[in-house]
Every structure is written in structure tokens, then in C-alpha cells.
Amino acid sequence: MTSNLDPDARTSYRLISVAARLVQRRQDDALAHLGLTRAAVIALEGLAGGPLNQEQLAEAIRVQSQTLGRVLLRLEGAGYITRTRQSADRRQFKVELTESGAAILEAARREEINAYPDDPSIGWKVLSEELAKFVSALPAGRSHEVVPFAPPEHRSARRPQDTRGSAFRGMDESGH
Template identity: 75%
Template sequence: MTSNLDPDARNSYRLITLAARLVQRRQDDALAHLGLTRAAVIALEGLAPGPLNQEQLADAIRVQSQTLGRILTRLEAAGHITRTRQATDRRQLKVELTEAGRTALESARHAEINAYPDDPSIGWKVLQDELTKFVSALPANRHPEVLPFVAPDHRTRRPHTPKTGGRRGPGEELAQEPQSDAQPARAVDPERKD
């Protein structure tokens, strides 16, 4: 990025940040009555096509397996998933949606959709295309884990890269849940309340 950034670009960055925070708050509010967080919904989405082990699910939704473990523990306690030991490798757990989990996911999808503005003048496809270009234009030297969210059905495995210095990668921020039991969360930074 250049230091003499066009004022329109600077204002666009600010608008992207503001829009993200507003959408996150609306999603949090929309999901709260379901007892779900955005992080939980992302995990449920990752399991919708079929069962995975925890590491495969973490790869699919771009988080570390340990981070995902806390989310899965809450989902299992709520009856939304089951975790069973794999017969071939007892160290691995097969994670699978329950019928209650499928119902919760469908309710969450409707709740999130209803949280978005219902304005026919918004060019959603244009917005998506422009944001995709924006994300793609980020400097090549960015952290390799900084990727746009990949829909769970694009299950490409990525090489495991250990984190250093206790820092989370962006995907982990996506799936990190708040520490309280109240559980309203977020999409980009689950613990951040602006």
C-alpha cells in the first residue's frame, strides 16, 4: 500500500470496516435467540455436506483444531453434533451433525438472511465482485493464512503451519467464541464488542 493513498480508497477502507462491524452486530443479535454464535454457525456449515474429523473441519473453515474444540464442545452439549472415535484411528473423532444441528443450522441461515438489509437497490453481485478484487489485491507478502472465507464445500487441504508467538491467524478470529456462557459472538472478531 502506498502512503499517498487516494482519499476515496481511504474512505472505502473505513466503510468496509464499518460495514463489517454492523453486519457482525446484526448477525449476533439475529443468532442470540437460537443460542448460537457466528463461529458455531460456521462450524455447522462446515459439517453440512457430511461428517469430518476435527482436523478436516478445522482445515475446511480455516481455524486451528484446538480453537475449534471449544466450539464443538458447546455444540455437542447443545445436541447439535456428535463426536465419535474413529475405528481406524482411535485418536481421531468423527464429527457429525445431528438432526437438531441441521434444524439449528437452517434456523441460523434464515436468521442471518433476515439480518441483512432488504434493499433491492443494493447490487450484491457487484459488491461481492468488488470485495473479491479488494481481497485479491492485498499485498503478496501478507500472512499466508489471510484468505477470504472459503465456503465449506471447497474442502481443499492446506498445509499445517504452526502459529508463533501466541498470535491467532484470521481464520481463527473467525471461529473464536467469546469466553462467556451467554454466547453471542461474531464473524471476524468474536470477542470484539465495538
């Protein structure tokens, strides 16, 4: 079987994969002393705009609701979120950031910023635009675990489903 894929595209796919692994490793290292995982930060980010039920949050951050449930249990145990059973549908929980959850999210944002390369020669805006095009070009059915990610300076102004930027794998139980 032959491929019509441009050789530059193959190289780019590989670079994206390597870059994602390096970014994830740096984020893991930066968040470790806070006792957080990337998965936890993604969930906290999803709640930064206000309370959601678990299914809405899972959809917003593009992960499976069951996977998210395990992350939410840990966040609730740490006091970063509350989950309140909905009166209209007793199966649904309203998930909401606590004050300590908002504070730990801000600390995580600072740590993530410090984990990024500080190289003024990198065209972050161009990179972000190109990666957004790449993510948009991927067939929707390929992976439901791709999570949109915007640089920290854009996070507070946008809801997770509206962010544009690079992408990295979503959550598993360990946050990897």
C-alpha cells in the same frame, strides 16, 4: 514513511471494517435467541456438506483447530453435532451434524437472511464480486482467521472452501 495507497482505497478499507462490524452485530442479535454464535453457525455450515474430522473442518473454515474444539464442545453438548473417535487414528474425531444440528442451521440461515438489509438498490452481486477480489488480493500469511462467507442462497450449493463473497473475522472462544 509515506504510503502510495490510493485515498479511495483507504476509504474503502474503513468502510469494509465498519460494514463487517455492523454485519457481525446484526448476526449476533439475530442468532442470540437461538442460543448460537456466529462461530457456531460457521462450524455448522462447514459440516453441512457431510462429516469431516476436526482438522479438516478447521482448515475448511479457516480457523485454528484448538479454537474450533471449544466451539464443537458446546455444539456437541447442545446435541447439534456428534464426534466419533476414528478407528484408524484414535486421535481423530469424525464430526457430523445431527438432525437437530441441521434444523438449527436452517433456523440460523433464516435469521441471518432477516438480518441483512432489504434494500433493492444495493448491487449485491457486484458487491460480492468486488469483495471476493479484495479477499483474494490479501496476502495469505496475513490472517488465518478470515472466513469466507456466501449469502444464504449460495451456501447449500457450495462447500465452505469454495465460497466466494465478503469476509469477516473467524472465531474466538466466545464466537466473536
